[in-house]
Amino acid sequence: MLTGEDFSARGPAAAIDCLRALQKERGYISDETLAEAAAILQMPVAVLDEVATFYNLIFREPVGKNVILLCDSAVCWMLGREALQSRIFERLGIAPGETTADGQYTLLPVVCLGACDRAPVLLVGETLHGHLDAAGVNKLLDGAA
Ligand code: FES
Known part of the structure; x- marks a missing residue:
């Protein structure tokens, strides 16, 4: 299990890994999950939302299986x-x-x-x-x- 220190030590690129891990578990990145990830990564939610929106493989709305x-x-x-x-x-x-x-x-x-x-x-x-x-x-x- 990765910790917040692991992610913050790896810089912004770790944000994608964190979001993908959460998405794999939950299906998509809800606002609540985004806030949780931001806390783990010690990043502002707005900045993480920009990353999530830019990256094609992060889904901010529910998707099919x-x-x-x-x-x-x-x-x-x-x-x-x-x-x-x-x-x-x-x-x-x-x-x-x-x-x-x-x-x-x-x-x-x-x-x-x-x-x-x-x-x-x-x-x-x-x-x-x-x-x-x-x-x-x-x-x-x-x-x-
Ligand atoms: S245009 Fe490059 S993969 Fe479709």
Whole structure:
């Protein structure tokens, strides 16, 4: 178990580790969790909120069990990102920013995931899926990818 001293000794970068650990346990970073983390890190809540808001993988609102982060940047757009979004909508009935009624999936747009050579890409959990097309989305959602 990390202590506040551990985090403060590692500087601001430790904030992400702390938030990710809390998010893994609680699903997202509520205002209460953010305040708790700020106390652990000995940081102002507003500063930590900026970090949390900037970092794509920290969720400040409740999300589904599986979060699909669909790259929304130029290379993915040029190489078929829209087809992925359309197939996700056909299969799950959710648009960017929405969660399925059963709470299984949330679809979120994100800026470049740093894998442009594999565009179009999406991230589910911590797994990056690249060179996807609509059929690939089907396989992914069927659990076969
Ligand atoms: S533009 Fe999509 S990964 Fe870079």
